[in-house]
Amino acid sequence: MAAPGSTGRRTGGLRSLIRGPVTPVDDHDAVVGALYREYQRPLLTFVLRLTGDRQWAEDVVQETMIRAWRSADQLDERVSLMPWLATVARRIVIDNRRHREARPVEVGDGPLENLPTTSGTDGMDGLLRKVVIAEALASLSDAHREALTETVLRDRTVNQAAEALGIPVGTVKSRVYYALRALRVAMEERGVTA
Structure with missing residues (x-):
């Protein structure tokens, strides 16, 4: 396991992040836990630069980790996971921006309270x-x-x-x-x- 605060560059696959033996049932959870411990900080820093909003960045990191958990079997053979995680996170940010631009701006109930109503x-x-x-x-x-x-x-x-x-x-x-x-x-x- 790399030292805390490292850039997350690995020479082994995803399984090399896990400490100790795991059973097939805990395999995905252990992988994602290890993945989160190793890559959360650098990924959050990267996403913060993209969004400029800490809450949004944390949501993107969480969604990226969920996608990594869903794809854990496919990630086993990857040499470095940070490029894959960064690509997924960047795509999530882009999708969120498109979604926000496609929706009309929400204004709340304030202006509607002042409209006159009929009877x-x-x-x-x-x-x-x-x-x-x-x-x-x-x-x-x-x-x-x-x-x-x-x-x-x-x-x-x-x-x-x-x-x-x-x-x-x-x-x-x-x-x-x-x-x-x-x-x-x-x-x-x-x-x-x-």
Whole structure:
């Protein structure tokens, strides 16, 4: 076993890190324990340089050791394990960065607490009401919908709406009146009061 604080360069394989005899059942655990004792410090130093965050670096080292434990049988014949461990750790850091960049930034609940809600709910009532109104508007005739669009949605006077639609002012007034009545009935049929 190399002296504590060594760079982890070995001339033997992974099994040479283990002190004393081990049974096949403890073999993986003993290998990973020895691997951790030998390579944890240099690997942590390496990962710290990659991440700049100690907690993240410790998580990466732990995940690297788990992967080494899963691959213990394949690591037996390797001369030096530090290059393999460093490569695995670097790939984990890269994957973590990609994962963080792919996810939207989490902002917590603070900004959501200040949003106004409809009648104490989470806003679903308002959304459902808008959907019902859109369906009710779609059920109107084209002439009635155009009259409402010009006067209500575009906030035009009856005279401006008549000019835009190319129809007499009296016709616009009549269409708006009957459109509002039909809209009210359509909304009541859908369970929404105007």
